[in-house]
Amino acid sequence: xxxxxxxxxxxxxxxxxxxxxxxxxxxxxxxxxxxxxxxxxxxxxxxxxxxxxxxxxxxxxxxxxxxxxxxxxxxxxxxxxxxxxxxxxxxxxxxxxxxxxxxxxxxxxxxxxxxxxxxxxxxxxxxxxxxxxxxxxxxxxxxxxxxxxxxxxxxxxxxxxxxxxxxxxxxxxxxxxxxxxxxxxxxxxxxxxxxxxxxxxxxxxxxxxxxxxxxxxxxxxxxxxxxxxxxxxxxxxxxxxxxxxxxxxxxxxxxxxxxxxxxxxxxxxxxxxxxxxxxxxxxxxxxxxxxxxxxxxxxxxxxxxxxxxxxxxxxxxxxxxxxxxxxxxxxxxxxxxxxxxxxxxxxxx
Amino acid sequence: xxxxxxxxxxxxxxxxxxxxxxxxxxxxxxxxxxxxxxxxxxxxxxxxxxxxxxxxxxxxxxxxxxxxxxxxxxxxxxxxxxxxxxxxxxxxxxxxxxxxxxxxxxxxxxxxxxxxxxxxxxxxxxxxxxxxxxxxxxxxxxxxxxxxxxxxxxxxxxxxxxxxxxxxxxxxxxxxxxxxxxxxxxxxxxxxxxxxxxxxxxxxxxxxxxxxxxxxxxxxxxxxxxxxxxxxxxxxxxxxxxxxxxxxxxxxxxxxxxxxxxxxxxxxxxxxxxxxxxxxxxxxxxxxxxxxxxxxxxxxxxxxxxxxxxxxxxxxxxxxxxxxxxxxxxxxxxxxxxxxxxxxxxxxx
Numbered sequence: 001x002x003x004x005x006x007x008x009x010x011x012x013x014x015x016x017x018x019x020x021x022x023x024x025x026x027x028x029x030x031x032x033x034x035x036x037x038x039x040x041x042x043x044x045x046x047x048x049x050x051x052x053x054x055x056x057x058x059x060x061x062x063x064x065x066x067x068x069x070x071x072x073x074x075x076x077x078x079x080x081x082x083x084x085x086x087x088x089x090x091x092x093x094x095x096x097x098x099x100x101x102x103x104x105x106x107x108x109x110x111x112x113x114x115x116x117x118x119x120x121x122x123x124x125x126x127x128x129x130x131x132x133x134x135x136x137x138x139x140x141x142x143x144x145x146x147x148x149x150x151x152x153x154x155x156x157x158x159x160x161x162x163x164x165x166x167x168x169x170x171x172x173x174x175x176x177x178x179x180x181x182x183x184x185x186x187x188x189x190x191x192x193x194x195x196x197x198x199x200x201x202x203x204x205x206x207x208x209x210x211x212x213x214x215x216x217x218x219x220x221x222x223x224x225x226x227x228x229x230x231x232x233x234x235x236x237x238x239x240x241x242x243x244x245x246x247x248x249x250x251x252x253x254x255x256x257x258x259x260x261x262x263x264x265x266x267x268x269x270x271x272x273x274x275x276x277x278x279x280x281x282x283x284x285x286x287x288x289x290x291x292x293x294x295x296x297x298x299x300x301x302x303x304x305x306x307x308x309x310x311x312x313x314x315x316x317x318x319x320x321x322x323x324x325x326x327x328x329x330x331x332x333x334x335x336x337x338x339x340x341x342x343x344x345x346x347x348x349x
Numbered sequence: 350x351x352x353x354x355x356x357x358x359x360x361x362x363x364x365x366x367x368x369x370x371x372x373x374x375x376x377x378x379x380x381x382x383x384x385x386x387x388x389x390x391x392x393x394x395x396x397x398x399x400x401x402x403x404x405x406x407x408x409x410x411x412x413x414x415x416x417x418x419x420x421x422x423x424x425x426x427x428x429x430x431x432x433x434x435x436x437x438x439x440x441x442x443x444x445x446x447x448x449x450x451x452x453x454x455x456x457x458x459x460x461x462x463x464x465x466x467x468x469x470x471x472x473x474x475x476x477x478x479x480x481x482x483x484x485x486x487x488x489x490x491x492x493x494x495x496x497x498x499x500x501x502x503x504x505x506x507x508x509x510x511x512x513x514x515x516x517x518x519x520x521x522x523x524x525x526x527x528x529x530x531x532x533x534x535x536x537x538x539x540x541x542x543x544x545x546x547x548x549x550x551x552x553x554x555x556x557x558x559x560x561x562x563x564x565x566x567x568x569x570x571x572x573x574x575x576x577x578x579x580x581x582x583x584x585x586x587x588x589x590x591x592x593x594x595x596x597x598x599x600x601x602x603x604x605x606x607x608x609x610x611x612x613x614x615x616x617x618x619x620x621x622x623x624x625x626x627x628x629x630x631x632x633x634x635x636x637x638x639x640x641x642x643x644x645x646x647x648x649x650x651x652x653x654x655x656x657x658x659x660x661x662x663x664x665x666x667x668x669x670x671x672x673x674x675x676x677x678x679x680x681x682x683x684x685x686x687x688x689x690x691x692x693x694x695x696x697x698x
Contacts, residue, residue, distance in 0.1 A: 038404055038506075039509070039511065042512070042592065043442070043511055043512050043513075043592070044408060044438040044439075044441035044442050044512070044575075044576055044577055045406035045407055045408040045438050045439060045441075045442045045444060045502070045509075046406070046407045046408070047404045047405065047406055047407075047442075047504075047509055048404060048405040048407065049404050049405075049506060050399040050405060052401070055387055055396045055397060055398050056396065056397040056398075056399060056405065057394035057395070057396055058394055058395045058396075058397065058448075058450060058485060058486060058499075058501070059393060059394040059395070059450075059486060060450040060451070060452045060486055060487050060488050060497075060499060061452070061488050062452035062453075062454060062488045062490055062492075062495075062497060064454050064490055064491070064492030064493075064495075065492075066492075067490060067491055067492050068490070089393040089394050090393075090394060092393035092394075093392070093393050093394045093396075095394060099407075101407060101408075101409040101499055102409070103409045103410070103411035103452075103497040103499075104411075105411060105413050105495055136407060137407060137408060137409055138409050139409050139410050139411045139497075141411055141413055141416060141417070142413070142416055143411075143413030143414075143415075143416050143493070143495065144413075144492070144493040144495070146411070146413075146454055146492065146493070146495045146497075148409075148411060148452040148488075148495075148497035150407075150409060150450055150452075150499035152407070153394070155396075157387075157398060160388070160394075160396055162388065162392055163391070163392050163393070164392075226393075227393060228393055243391065243392070
């Protein structure tokens with residue numbers, strides 16, 4: 001199968017003659033019918049017509065086999081995750097998805113594996129359709145498996161949730177639960193034993209994360225800054241602190257709550273509570289959570305809780321922004337430990 | 350060196366404290382000062398503020414080591430080419446560059462090779478600055494060397510040069526010269542002997558192609574369709590014909606002119622003329638030319654020549670669009686050979 005056949009078969013939907021390019025599923029939307037997309041796949045460039053008063057938000061993430069995912073990962077989960085990690089960046093800006101491009105390097109054996117290719121496309125498009133985000137272009141080539149997605153979204157001008165808006169006195173919040181993906185990774189690597197049903201739940205968190213798009217847009221006007229948690233809380237918080245020129249104190253007890261909410265709900269309390277210190281380590285440094293870390297003035301607490309409720313996303317207040325630079329973990333007795341004791345993930349470390 | 354240090358050192362320019370992130374060159378522009386760029390590198394997303402009445406043109410190209418370039422290629426040339434092939438897609442739409450994102454998978458040995466990284470960034474930014482195209486975001490990760498760039502440009506709404514606008518009776522034109530990159534590739538592979546100075550000239554065409562941006566914007570309103578030549582004339586012409594539902598006849602003599610202009614100018618006449626049949630093969634199927642192939646009504650001949658002159662880009666009329674589908678090469682005696690006899694490059698063929 002040639003390069004153009006690959007694109008037509010798996011990635012170009014309904015815009016080519018049906019006999020030449022069967023759509024993966026009949027119900028899938030046509031890219032050119034998506035609001036703002038004037039021209040989709042099949043030309044030198046796609047064309048978007050931005051809505052008046054909106055800014056465009058753009059982000060790029062690249063996933064490499066053996067680095068970001070296992071070679072035997074379910075291809076539908078991989079398709080989902082490749083787009084999810086990009087959508088998560090839009091969520092962290094409070095932006096609404098519009099479109100994405102996909103660059104895909106494939107070993108020839110993968111390109112010729114119809115079950116794998118179909119599964120990947122199915123997972124990718126299921127998430128894309130859920131968020132009305134159209135695939136408008138891309139590139140396929142032979143090479144070691146590599147998935148690079150660039151996503152475009154829109155946000156009303158001036159309302160984006162940036163990293164540089166945190167102010168002393170702001171509360172620090174986090175969505176969902178932290179450390180689930182790390183626990184799943186450890187279990188898959190054989191470093192942790194988990195009952196099969198618990199592993200299945202955590203594995204879904206690792207392999208099919210949920211981009212918090214509804215929460216992100218609901219937080220516009222309430223949050224002062226936001227970032228998505230991809231490398232781990234301790235490291236990602238530092239990006240907000242550096243950009244905003246402030247410091248932070250995290251509350252160890254509240255963090256345990258953020259790390260335990262899902263655990264309790266899904267019967268994972270045992271796995272979680274076996275080692276409280278280890279647990280906190282996962283909460284602070286486990287990557288791949290794709291939850292939102294954000295700040296808001298104390299006057300906005302009800303607005304933040306309302307945004308969480310409106311988007312059906314748990315939100316937990318875990319600390320406070322301080323004027324002096326530095327980041328600390330504080331226990332119930334007021335003792336402080338530097339957050340730099342906890343290391344986040346770094347691809348070249 | 351960690352992931353964030355890599356970005357700060359080589360790809361984030363002037364926007365971070367100087368001591369933490371020395372800019373590769375003092376004269377380089379700041380991304381956030383580029384028109385339309387509201388927020389550059391360093392947040393979850395970049396933010397662009399589109400100008401009123403403009404559409405956004407988006408394209409993505411991925412380059413893989415060993416597939417698109419040799420492992421020992423000059424890193425500055427590689428940085429140039431990785432962006433050039435994307436800018437060439439903007440040129441083919443008649444769009445003006447705005448911004449780009451860079452996703453880069455690097456083997457740790459490359460990431461730690463300062464000369465290589467600096468050279469790559471230098472070549473990349475030299476071309477980016479020439480066209481006022483700001484690096485606004487991206488991703489770096491460890492992995493087999495892979496460069497994925499997404500470029501964004503703008504074009505007045507409705508004026509983009511698409512592939513589906515060719516009409517029967519239109520002239521077919523091509524810019525620059527064709528087949529240079531193929532000759533260089535053959536020479537580098539040892540399949541062709543060339544004098545060193547001629548190889549150097551052709552090698553520059555292969556490794557540092559010139560995106561025809563000025564010609565592309567000058568052709569707005571004159572050309573009816575356009576595409577950039579990345580896979581070879583014979584195959585890329587087919588994309589225009591399929592999208593427009595028309596056919597074409599190419600003039601063999603005019604094609605030889607398009608294939609020989611630079612050859613004559615640079616003293617390559619000998620290498621070119623040694624085998625006329627082989628020469629035509631290179632002209633029709635040599636990839637990596639990054640010239641523009643476009644169509645225009647005969648009434649626009651003077652306008653097309655003026656666009657070529659204004660952009661200092663040679664343009665040659667090489668054929669004619671016909672109502673009946675099919676693509677032919679016609680010799681001086683009127684004999685026709687199907688263009689499908691000439692195969693273009695396909696990454697999975």
